Amino acid sequence: MSGPPDANALLAAADERQLSGDLAGAIALYDRLLALDPFIWPAYANRGLARAVAGDGAAARADFRRALTVDPCAGPALRNLADSLQTLAPASALIPARALVALAPMAADSWLSLGAAALGLGRSPVAARALRRAAVLAPSLADCLTGLGVVAAATDRIWFERALAIAPDLPPLLALARHSHALHDRRTAWRHLRRALALAPGSAEVLLEVTMVIEDAETLHRWAYRAHLFAPDSPAILNNLGTAAVALGRLEEAERCFAAAIRHRADFAEAHFNRATPLFLLGRMGEAWGEYEWRWRVDRFETPPTDAPRWGGEDLRGRRLLVHEEQGLGDTLQFVRYLPLLATRHRNLAFLCHPRLAHLLQESFPAIEIHARPALPPHEVAAPLLSLPLLLGEADHAPPAAPYLKRPTPHGIDAQGRLRIGLVWSGNPAHPRNRERSIPLAQLSSWLAIPGIAWFSMLFGPGTADIAEAGFETRLADLGSSLPDLRDVAAALAGLDLLISVDTAFCHLAGALGLPVWTMLAQVPDWRWGMKGAATPWYPSMRLFRQPARGAWQPVVAEVEAALVALKRAKPPNI
Numbered sequence: 015m016s017g018p019p020d021a022n023a024l025l026a027a028a029d030e031r032q033l034s035g036d037l038a039g040a041i042a043l044y045d046r047l048l049a050l051d052p053f054i055w056p057a058y059a060n061r062g063l064a065r066a067v068a069g070d071g072a073a074a075r076a077d078f079r080r081a082l083t084v085d086p087c088a089g090p091a092l093r094n095l096a097d098s099l100q101t102l103a104p105a106s107a108l109i110p111a112r113a114l115v116a117l118a119p120m121a122a123d124s125w126l127s128l129g130a131a132a133l134g135l136g137r138s139p140v141a142a143r144a145l146r147r148a149a150v151l152a153p154s155l156a157d158c159l160t161g162l163g164v165v166a167a168a169t170d171r172i173w174f175e176r177a178l179a180i181a182p183d184l185p186p187l188l189a190l191a192r193h194s195h196a197l198h199d200r201r202t203a204w205r206h207l208r209r210a211l212a213l214a215p216g217s218a219e220v221l222l223e224v225t226m227v228i229e230d231a232e233t234l235h236r237w238a239y240r241a242h243l244f245a246p247d248s249p250a251i252l253n254n255l256g257t258a259a260v261a262l263g264r265l266e267e268a269e270r271c272f273a274a275a276i277r278h279r280a281d282f283a284e285a286h287f288n289r290a291t292p293l294f295l296l297g298r299m300g301e302a303w304g305e306y307e308w309r310w311r312v313d314r315f316e317t318p319p320t321d322a323p324r325w326g327g328e329d330l331r332g333r334r335l336l337v338h339e340e341q342g343l344g345d346t347l348q349f350v351r352y353l354p355l356l357a358t359r360h361r362n363l364a365f366l367c368h369p370r371l372a373h374l375l376q377e378s379f380p381a382i383e384i385h386a387r388p389a390l391p392p393h394e395v396a397a398p399l400l401s402l403p404l405l406l407g408e409a410d411h412a413p414p415a416a417p418y419l420k421r422p423t424p425h426g427i428d429a430q431g432r433l434r435i436g437l438v439w440s441g442n443p444a445h446p447r448n449r450e451r452s453i454p455l456a457q458l459s460s461w462l463a464i465p466g467i468a469w470f471s472m473l474f475g476p477g478t479a480d481i482a483e484a485g486f487e488t489r490l491a492d493l494g495s496s497l498p499d500l501r502d503v504a505a506a507l508a509g510l511d512l513l514i515s516v517d518t519a520f521c522h523l524a525g526a527l528g529l530p531v532w533t534m535l536a537q538v539p540d541w542r543w544g545m546k547g548a549a550t551p552w553y554p555s556m557r558l559f560r561q562p563a564r565g566a567w568q569p570v571v572a573e574v575e576a577a578l579v580a581l582k583r584a585k586p587p588n589i
Contacts, residue, residue: 021051029060037064055080187213188223195227203227218245225254231261231564249279256288262564263538265292265545283311294541302541303409307401316340318398319366320390325397327405330360336393338366340400342442343500344519346371347526348542348552350379351414352402357382359406364391365399374501378420416553417528422501424508427493429468433582436470436507437461437490438515440477450536451517453567455480460575462489466582470510472503472520512581514574517543525553532577534570537561 028043044061047054062077187210194203204227210220221241228234235258241251256271272289275282286308293302309315319338337353339346346367357363357379364383367375372386385391403409427434440452462469470493471481481490497503500523507513507524513531515521517540524531533556535543543550548558559570559577 021047021054024050025054025057025060028057032060032064037068040064041068188220191223191227195223200227200229216244218248218251221245222248222251222254225251225258231258234258235262247278249275249282249285252278253282253285253288256285256292260288260291261538263545265296268292269296283308287312291541295538295545297544300410303404307404310398318396319387320393320396322393322396325395325405327407330362330395332362333394334362334364334392335360336364336366336391336396337399337402338396339368339371339387340398342519343368343371344517344522345400347419347519347522349399349402350375351416351418351526352399352406352408353379353382354418355406355408355414356402364393366390370498370500373499374419374422374504377422377501378418412551416526416555419504419523419526421508421527421529422505425502425506427470427506427509432466432468433512434468434470434510435578436472436493436510436513436515436520438472438513438518438520440473440480441516441518443476447536447540450565451540453516453534453571455484455486457567457571459484459486460571461578462486464575464578464582467578470506472497472506472513472515521556522553525556528555530555530557532557532559532574534559534567534574535561537564537566 024043024047028040028047031037031043032040041061041064044057044064047057048061058077058080062074065077066074187206191203191206191210194200194206204224207220207224207227210217211224214220218241221237221244225234225238225241228237235255238251238255238258241248242255245251252271252275256268256275259265259268259271269289269292272285272292275285276289279285286305290302290305290308293299293305310318318340320336322336325335337356350365350367353363353365364385365375365379366385366387366389369386372384376384383391397405403413437458439455439458441448461467469490471478471490472494473480473492474494474497478492478495481487481492493506494503497506503520504523504527507520507527507529511530513520513524513529514534515524515531516534517536521531521533531553533543535558537560539545539560542552543558546560550556550558557577559574561567562569
């Protein structure tokens with residue numbers, strides 16, 4: 015290396031400052047050295063490392079490229095450039111990684127960089143070959159084994175465990191924790207994370223993984239807040255802190271967390287979508303519907319059934335529009351109210367729905383073509399059902415009034431003069447919040463003992479087994495299992511005096527038909543119900559009963575029981 019007589023000493027001093035953590039001092043010395051001699055590639059490479067640690071990735075990559083301009087064979091600069099490009103431009107990371115392999119094919123680090131670059135692009139076969147080559151060259155290099163665990167089959171933990179045996183360090187511990195979490199083994203994941211916390215109690219990466227495996231809202235909030243203290247600008251940690259705050263009913267805090275996550279990463283789809291929930295519950299509907307549109311960029315949402323272009327609310331100019339259902343039956347029942355309004359503006363319209371809904375909707379909306387999945391009618395553009403409030407300019411307006419579904423001829427239900435009440439205590443087990451919104455049937459035993467009431471279970475599917483388990487076969491008739499179509503369910507509801515339900519499709523159906531329904535809600539309910547009040551603008555015939563605290567169903571049960579006793583004293587039309 016050529017340069018002024020004191021160049022080596024200046025470089026050594028700069029490196030020493032960087033190792034001691036004085037990044038600003040190290041960068042100042044590298045600047046001074048390069049002012050003396052702009053052809054010292056290690057100064058560029060090491061200044062790039064300092065800038066990368068300081069969070070200035072763009073300047074770091076520029077320094078790595080300057081080092082390679084001075085010496086195209088500068089291996090450390092090639093490796094650092096490849097590593098720096100991993101998250102910003104994974105495809106570009108392959109170029110320096112391949113150059114590094116060509117320059118030093120017998121160095122395990124060369125193949126490790128290539129494996130990491132290929133892994134970032136999802137090229138598992140290339141990554142596996144490169145990482146195996148690295149493992150052959152350096153059998154004790156734990157990063158190679160950890161990488162091989164990532165590209166191995168989901169049930170194959172051998173590479174992670176070998177890496178951990180060689181080096182009980184963070185990468186294999188975190189990899190094993192993520193692997194266990196992916197297999198829904200939270201207990202094992204937490205065991206690995208406890209070891210990781212012992213090694214690095216202030217690591218934001220470890221704390222983030224901890225927040226990913228915790229389910230209890232209070233515990234999650236505590237850990238997410240701790241992680242936030244160590245990494246206040248982390249979008250992922252802010253998102254998890256907001257999620258915990260929503261579950262605890264801290265809506266303003268949750269909204270601030272999601273908004274902060276978005277400020278740090280504008281395209282963070284999960285945070286945008288999550289922010290919609292507190293906005294809805296706080297009554298900021300226009301903002302909420304805008305954020306809710308990000309759901310289509312969140313992995314857990316079902317892919318739309320059509321590849322047709324998305325309608326943006328513009329004039330269709332004769333093009334045929336397909337509106338398709340999304341999410342659950344309750345969402346469809348709640349938002350088909352917007353179809354007649356849409357049909358007044360765009361007549362060339364078809365709606366695609368679940369087969370169980372088709373007959374009821376065909377009778378309710380005879381002027382609109384209703385098609386049952388999986389049939390896909392001809393169309394040029396498409397729109398998801400829950401985007402209609404935004405597309406129609408109705409986001410800030412009161413929803414179209416209920417009832418809007420045609421009430422079928424009621425089923426004749428003989429209760430020998432007693433009040434006829436339908437009951438739904440549980441929802442779809444696949445729903446992510448079903449445990450929060452459902453009530454153990456045994457907790458409702460006092461209701462079934464009230465004289466003068468005939469009870470009918472409206473549930474169908476696995477939930478009906480609860481009747482026998484609770485020993486209620488003689489007090490709760492199983493009506494729902496005999497109703498194969500939602501039109502039949504609607505006719506049965508029309509033959510009752512009242513439906514009492516947790517937050518499921520049944521309460522939406524009763525409300526859309528204009529039938530009396532009492533809905534029991536968790537303290538932090540689904541976004542559509544707001545946070546207070548016994549009434550809802552969605553369904554005038556619905557009365558809401560709310561938990562006073564998280565998980566507190568007993569006060570709700572007592573309140574409904576008192577209302578039932580009062581109802582017994584009145585005539586059914588006064589419900």
